[in-house]
Amino acid sequence: MIDKINRYDWALPGDDGQFRCIAVGDLKIDHSYQRAEVGDKNILAIARDFKWSAFGVLVVMERASGVLYVVDGQQRLAAVKRRGDIDKVPCMVFQSGGKDHEAQAFIDLNTARTKVPAMDKFVAAARANIEPAKSISSWMRSEGFVLTKNGHTANGVAFPGQLVKTWIRNAETAKEALLIQRELSLDKTTAVPVHLGIDYLLRAGVPVRDEIPKLIAEGGKDRLLGAIRNEARNSNKNDNDKICALGVLSVMNYRRKFRKYRLSVDE
Numbered sequence: 682m683i684d685k686i687n688r689y690d691w692a693l694p695g696d697d698g699q700f701r702c703i704a705v706g707d708l709k710i711d712h713s714y715q716r717a718e719v720g721d722k723n724i725l726a727i728a729r730d731f732k733w734s735a736f737g738v739l740v741v742m743e744r745a746s747g748v749l750y751v752v753d754g755q756q757r758l759a760a761v762k763r764r765g766d767i768d769k770v771p772c773m774v775f776q777s778g779g780k781d782h783e784a785q786a787f788i789d790l791n792t793a794r795t796k797v798p799a800m801d802k803f804v805a806a807a808r809a810n811i812e813p814a815k816s817i818s819s820w821m822r823s824e825g826f827v828l829t830k831n832g833h834t835a836n837g838v839a840f841p842g843q844l845v846k847t848w849i850r851n852a853e854t855a856k857e858a859l860l861i862q863r864e865l866s867l868d869k870t871t872a873v874p875v876h877l878g879i880d881y882l883l884r885a886g887v888p889v890r891d892e893i894p895k896l897i898a899e900g901g902k903d904r905l906l907g908a909i910r911n912e913a914r915n916s917n918k919n920d921n922d923k924i925c926a927l928g929v930l931s932v933m934n935y936r937r938k939f940r941k942y943r944l945s946v947d948e
Contacts, residue, residue: 700738702769705761708741709750714784720756727760736761739770740790742777749774752783753790799842800828813848817841820856826863835863840873847880854883857890864893866902874909875902878925885926887942892933899932908932 727735739754749772751758761767777783806814821827821838829837838844838859847855858880865875882889896905909928916924926944934941 698773698775701772701774703741703749703772703774704769705758705767707749708739708758708770708772709748710755710758711750711780711783713780714787715752715755724756724759724763727757728763731760731764731767736770739772740786741772741774742783742786743774744777744779750777750783752787799840800830803841803845804828813845813852814841816852817844817848824856824860826859835866840876843873843876847876851880851884854880857883861889861893862902865896865905872902872906874925875905875929877922878905878909878927878929881922881926882929882942882944885944887930887933887944889929889933896929896932899935905929905932 736757737754739758740752741749742752743749751772758770761770775786803814803818807818826836826838827834828841829839844855844859847858858876861879862872862875866872879889900907905928908931909925912924912928912931916927918924923944930942930944
């Protein structure tokens with residue numbers, strides 16, 4: 682009987698590696714194929730909230746000279762060095778055929794890796810009772826909102842990652858923004874730019890809820906998205922949230938001659 686490897690001409694696994702705990706000081710980085718700089722913010726976050734379950738193992742290549750080079754895990758290694766209280770780290774060690782071999786391994790690892798979707802991260806965090814995902818999930822259930830990937834439902838929310846960010850800034854305006862969006866778009870999911878814009882305006886004290894009838898009459902969510910896109914095209918601002926807010930504001934002020942809503946210079 683022919684096995685799958687021969688039947689489908691799958692690649693052979695090759696060197697199966699060896700698990701070892703290695704002293705931090707014995708691990709090197711070759712910047713000829715690794716990034717010359719790594720994000721200090723990410724390193725600090727890993728160091729501050731260090732967990733072995735999140736650390737996993739480093740992928741290391743051992744050259745003929747015995748020197749050990751990390752091909753996957755540069756930021757995690759830097760975080761351990763930043764802490765200073767960890768002497769050894771778990772590694773999977775493979776035999777190196779030289780720099781070219783290591784560089785190819787680095788490329789293969791980063792090509793094969795896929796990011797965990799924000800939806801899956803949020804669900805996992807809520808189940809683990811991690812805030813604010815736990816509170817957001819509980820509040821969404823109480824208001825009839827559900828997480829959805831395709832979004833074709835009145836109560837669907839397809840952007841948990843952005844919702845977490847607005848919730849951290851101000852939970853009450855994040856809630857109100859989502860409730861307002863549901864009233865503006867009864868047949869489609871709420872959209873990220875609209876959420877960011879409404880949340881920004883609410884935090885700035887603009888009474889968005891009072892303008893729901895006007896926003897619906899002007900075309901609802903589709904009109905708001907168009908206005909936000911137009912604002913983005915014509916704006917030289919780098920603040921994405923404010924661009925979204927100005928797009929929503931333009932619809933609120935459309936055909937209004939007096940008492941137009943405005944954002945102050947500082948907002």
